[in-house]
Amino acid sequence: MTELKNIIDTSNSILPTLSSRAMFWRPRYLEESEWLEHIPFYFWLTEALEPANILETEMSSASSYFAFCQAVDKLNLDTLCHATLSNTCNHQQKINDYNHEHYQEFSLISEENSKQLINDYEDRSIDLLLLKYNDSILFDKALMDKWQKKLSQKSVVLVHGSQKKELKPICRKLKDTYPTFEFTHGNGLLLVCFGQEQTARVQSLCNRGSNDSSNRVLHDVYRRLGSACYEGWLSQTSKARQKQLNDKIIQQQEKLLSVDSEKTALLAQLKEAEKQRIHIEENLSSLADEKTSFEQQLSSVKNEAHRSQQKIETLSSNIEQLKQQDSKNRAEKKALEDSVSTRFDELAELTKLLHQSDQDKIALEKDQQKLKADLSQTLQSAKQDKASLESTYQETKAELSQAHKAIEQLKTNKNKKPEDSTKIDGEKDLVITKLQENNKLLEEDQAAAARIIEDLKKENQKLERSLNERFDELATLTKILEEKSQISTPLKSEDASIKLNNKQSVSFSxxxxxxxxxxxxxxxxxxxxxxxxxxxxxxxxxxxxxxxxxxxxxxxxxxxxxxxxxxxxxxxxxxxxxxxxxxxxxxxxxxxxxxxxxxxxxxxxxxxxxxxx
Known part of the structure; x- marks a missing residue:
């Protein structure tokens, strides 16, 4: 760094306005980026331009943007910074957290694209615009024209990657149209003065860009300063890597301690295993005797196995016969399947009739239940009438008995008193007549009740016969369905034995x-x-x-x-x-x-x- 200061000091006669203490600032935020070598120039440009608005579009790495934010913060400028994140940015959360922690007072990071963002800025309001080599603004002339209206009178545009092949035609056109200055190191950085009212230091930079001596000095100074930033990032990365390795070493040491503990435990287990080994050896002698016994049993089992093998051969012969029978059964099954397929229409009609019979059966059962209820009610009423008649009959019978007794008494009295016989005979005839009439009425009521009961019994028998006829019809239909089902059931069984997962077996579904x-x-x-x-x-x-x-x-x-x-x-x-x-x-x-x-x-x-x- 001292060497670079000496270079600038010896070049003051050539570059009196292009040196600055800001060039030597150490960047706070470093991450992997193609533009690390241009950070010292970002510091100088911020001090020289003092922009009111800085905008970076489609940002994928935040090293350059946070360098400008650091310069604004350190120079205490009244500047608003804004960056939009690219779809390829892999550290969005990290960038947002860092921005919120250090620069949230004047810096905003969003996810808008260039076409959406253009409406957020007024014309002639942007002093510094940062574009990367793959930014859509550079390759869309209509979009570039729209953004050019947003640039102020002292505006500067930094085009990163000017040395890349795909960007050189665009950079040549910009050089032919506007005052520019280009650094060739770090993939190239082209400064384009779109505004016509540039600061003196920026004008001096562009004017001295054509001076070979000044150009060499500037390139050498910023290349060396940029290399220091890049090496700083490498050092930072190495330290982080070293920390990771140290943490890993600590973890390995902890694992080693754990392994030692496990080793101690295993040694204890080994001692226990040795004790068990001795115990096992002691048991081996007894096991040897058991082995002899088992060998004898094994010999017996082998003999049994030989007999079983003979049975297996016999069974194999039987299986061959069964296979032949199976082939025959398959042929019969095919014939049955052909026969069954012709019966499906009949079964459908029978099913319909069965369903109708079910409905008729339900209706008849309801009628029968109703008639049974009526019959029960009528029988109950008839029983009550019968009980009443029997009661009357018993009363009449009692009266008749009393009458007979009275007649006997009268006969006795008649023999005693002949003069009253005529009167007594008349009373006797009157009582007998009355009793006969009552008896006749009772007999008529009993006959009527008997007729009603007989009629109800006949009606019930008629309903039962009708219901039995329906049951016979249902039984006939059920028998037909069962006969048809008996045709399909053997087919299902045979088919299942041939292929358990065959889902095309015959069924009466x-x-x-x-x-x-x-x-x-x-x-x-x-x-x-x-x-x-x-x-x-x-x-x-x-x-x-x-x-x-x-x-x-x-x-x-x-x-x-x-x-x-x-x-x-x-x-x-x-x-x-x-x-x-x-x-x-x-x-x-x-x-x-x-x-x-x-x-x-x-x-x-x-x-x-x-x-x-």
Missing amino acids: FNRLKPISRLSKKQKKDYEFLKESEYFSAKWYLSEYPEVGRSEKEALMHFILVGAGKGYSPSFRFNTKNYIEDYPDVKESGINPLIHYIKFGKSEGRSISNAKN
Whole structure:
């Protein structure tokens, strides 16, 4: 550094205005960057230009930007600094934290691009603009023209990487148009004076740029100063690396101590193992005797194994025969499959009839229950009438007995008193007549009650015969289905034995009994409507009602044709039974409950509940 001062001192006759103490400042912030060698010039330029606004666009490394911030802070200038981060910047958080800690009073870092940022500045407001060799402003003439309007009368633009091949044509054009000064070290740095009212020191720099002697001195001074910054970064990096290595050494030492502890523990374990070894050797002699015994057993096992091998050979022969039988069974299975495929339409119709019979059976059972209730009520009434009649009958019988006694008494008295016989005979006839009338009425009431009971019994027998006929029909249909099922069951068993994971075995699933192509137009429409509904989960439906089948198509078709009518829930999110019970008009409308909720109930604000597992 002293040598550089001597160079500048001996060159004062050539560069009286270009030397500065700021050139020798030590940068506070250093990180890997292509522009470390230009930091001393950044310090000098900040002092010489005293800019009101500094802007760096698309910043990927903050060494240059924080050098300007350091100069503004140290010179106590009234300057606003602004930088935008590039998409390639890998240390955004580190940069933001450093800026917030040291320069937040006058420095702002954002993530805007050049096109968005241009509207944030007034015309002729930027004194210093920092551009890198890959900045979009340099390669977009229209964007450059817009930014040029934002530059002040004393504005300076620093173009980094002027020695790069892709930037040389642009730099030549700038040199031909504006006053410039270029450093060739550190990939090149081109200073372009866009403003016409430059400070004296900046004008002196550009004017002396053509002087070979001045040019050599300036380049030599700033190249050496820049090399010191670069070497400082290398030293800083080396120290950080050394610290990492020291930390690693400490960790290794700690691990070594841990290893020593483990070694001590292992030695203790080794002693214990030695004791166990001695104990094992003591047991070896007893184990030798056991070995002899085991060898004898092994010989016996080998003999048994030989006999087993003979059995295996016999079984192999049987397996070969079974394979031949299997081939024959496969052929028979193929024939049965062809036969079964022709029966599916019949099964579909039978299933439909069975479903209708189920409905008729339910209706008949309801009628029978109603008639049984009526019969029970009528029988109860008849029993009450019968009890009343029996009571009356007993009373009449008692009266008749008393009458007979009276007659006997009268006969006795008649023999005693012949003069009263005529009067007594008349009273006797009157009592007998009255009793006969009462008895006749009782007999008529009993006959009527018997007829009513007989009629009710006949009606009940008629209903039972009708119900039995329905049961016979159901039994016939069930038998037919079982016969068809017996055809498919052997096929499933054989197919499973050939290939366990074959999913195309013959089954009488709901999907086969009622394929989609044979649904009615309304059912097809309902199927397409619910197929993508969030309220229908085929996996949940199949796990909840395993009798349905195995495929998702079977699940949805079953829910449309049968499940909704039985109160089955389509998913955990929708409880069919609760919805029908809460809103009876849904059942009366005949619309599928889930379709009713999606089309009407949801918009009407009707509530639903989760299905219970």
